[in-house]
Amino acid sequence: MATGLYGISFGALSAVAGLSVGQTATLSLLLFSGGSQFALVGVVAAGGSPVAAVATSTLLGARNTLYGAVVAPLLGVRGWRRLAAAQLTIDESTAVAVAQREPAATRAGFWVTGLGVFALWNAFTLLGALAGDALGDPRAWGLDAAAGAAFLALVWPRLAARAAQVVAALAVGVTIALVPLTPPGVPVLGAAAAAIVAGLVAPSRAAEEGR
Amino acid sequence: MSAAVLWATVLVASLASFALKLAGHLVPEHWLATDRVQRTSSLVTVALLVSLVVVQTFTDGQALSVDARVPALAVAAVALAWRAPFVVVVVLAAATAAGLRALGWG
Numbered sequence: 001m002a003t004g005l006y007g008i009s010f011g012a013l014s015a016v017a018g019l020s021v022g023q024t025a026t027l028s029l030l031l032f033s034g035g036s037q038f039a040l041v042g043v044v045a046a047g048g049s050p051v052a053a054v055a056t057s058t059l060l061g062a063r064n065t066l067y068g069a070v071v072a073p074l075l076g077v078r079g080w081r082r083l084a085a086a087q088l089t090i091d092e093s094t095a096v097a098v099a100q101r102e103p104a105a106t107r108a109g110f111w112v113t114g115l116g117v118f119a120l121w122n123a124f125t126l127l128g129a130l131a132g133d134a135l136g137d138p139r140a141w142g143l144d145a146a147a148g149a150a151f152l153a154l155v156w157p158r159l160a161a162r163a164a165q166v167v168a169a170l171a172v173g174v175t176i177a178l179v180p181l182t183p184p185g186v187p188v189l190g191a192a193a194a195a196i197v198a199g200l201v202a203p204s205r206a207a208e209e210g211r
Numbered sequence: 212m213s214a215a216v217l218w219a220t221v222l223v224a225s226l227a228s229f230a231l232k233l234a235g236h237l238v239p240e241h242w243l244a245t246d247r248v249q250r251t252s253s254l255v256t257v258a259l260l261v262s263l264v265v266v267q268t269f270t271d272g273q274a275l276s277v278d279a280r281v282p283a284l285a286v287a288a289v290a291l292a293w294r295a296p297f298v299v300v301v302v303l304a305a306a307t308a309a310g311l312r313a314l315g316w317g
Contacts, residue, residue, distance in 0.1 A: 005296075005297065005298035006297055006298065008298075009298065009301050018212070018217070019217060019221070020214070023218060023221050026221050026222070026225065027221055027224075027225065030225035030226075030228075030229070031221070031224055031225040031228045031229075032228070033232075035256070035260070036224070038263075039259065039263060040220070040221075040224055042263050042266070042267055043263075044212060044217070044220070045267075046266050046267070046270065047272060050212060050216055050217075050219065050220040050223075053220050053224065054220055054223050054227065056263075057224045057227070057228070058224060059255060059259060060256060060260075061227070061228045061231050061232075062231055062252055062255065063252050064228070064232045064235060065231045065232065065243065066235060066249065066252055067232075068231075068233070068234065068235020068236040069236075069238060069239075069240045069242070069243040069244070070240070072235065072237075072240070073240055082233075082236055083233070085236060086229065086232040086233040086235070086236045087232060089232045139308075139312065140312060140313075141305060141309050142279070142283060142305035142306060142307065142308030142309035142310075142312070144267070144308070145268070145279060145280040145283035145284065145304045145307065146283075146301045146302075146304050146305040146308075147267040148267035148268035148280055148284050148304070149283065149284060149287035149300050149301050149303075149304030149305070150297075150300075150301050151260050151261075151263040151264045151267060152260075152284060152287050152288060152300070153287065153291060153297050153300045153301065154260050155256075155257055155260035155264065156291045158256065158257050158260070159257065163254065164253070164254065164257045167254045167257050167258050167261075170258070171257070171258040171259075171261040171262045171265070172261060172262075172265055175261075175262040175265040175266060176265060176269070176275065179265075179266070179269075179270050179273060179274075179275060180273055180275065182273075183273075184266075184270075184272065184273065187262060187265075187266060188262040188263055188266060190262075191258040191259065191261065192255050192258050192259050192262070194258060195251070195254040195255045195257065195258030195259075196251055196254075196255055198254060199247065199250050199251030199252075199255065200247065200251060202250075
């Protein structure tokens with residue numbers, strides 16, 4: 001249910017950003033990572049360059065690499081199944097898989113969640129894209145405001161730790177400073193660069209506090 | 212962006228996404244299990260999402276701006292503090308901006 005409604009929001013915002021129904025559906029089929037997809041259409045909507053859109057989307061997808069390293073030993077698959085498992089490696093399937101205690105339940109949890117989310121996400125993305133295309137002026141419906149709210153909802157559960165709050169404040173400052181100075185899309189990458197520096201130089205203890 | 216450029220953007224980003232996922236399945240787990248890698252990854256995710264909130268809400272091209280999107284974001288934050296589900300947050304924000312614009316502001 002949550003995936004379905006989330007998919008409709010993405011499809012509608014993607015249409016508003018100027019992506020065709022085919023392009024929106026392709027993102028959900030091939031890119032298949034909600035946050036990265038929202039980020040890509042967000043940068044496109046803000047007038048960012050293709051390079052900035054790809055870079056933002058890819059940086060946001062980097063966490064899937066960490067998820068892959070966690071679930072691969074639990075799944076123990078080879079060949080084409082490994083490719084399928086890689087494509088289904090996202091927040092939801094990883095969270096469900098690692099929450100199980102029995103190896104069989106871990107594997108079932110990963111595949112059922114991954115395939116279920118994949119089916120729902122693609123179906124509802126398509127619906128959202130068709131609806132978004134039919135709506136007309138996105139501003140009159142407040143859809144431009146919905147994009148900011150969607151990103152806030154995605155980051156909200158990640159703001160509990162003190163280090164995350166500090167980096168969030170840093171990201172706000174860097175973004176506001178860079179918006180007037182750089183082309184659209186670059187401020188977001190600047191915020192990411194600041195976070196990489198913060199993550200590498202900050203002492204470990206600071207990151208542990210408040211977890 | 213033209214349709215061809217948009218398609219290229221979509222396909223390159225999709226390829227990069229899959230490559231990152233597959234890399235996680237192929238590299239030894241201990242390469243990525245270090246505290247520093249995990250921490251930096253989670254902080255980058257936070258920074259990107261927060262920056263996107265700012266860009267989507269407070270900018271118009273290369274100018275900083277305040278319009279109906281700002282109160283809409285405030286409504287979204289209140290809804291999140293009350294643990295509203297994702298879609299309720301998004302719909303409330305859109306309705307706030309749409310309502311304010313219907314009244315002639317922002």
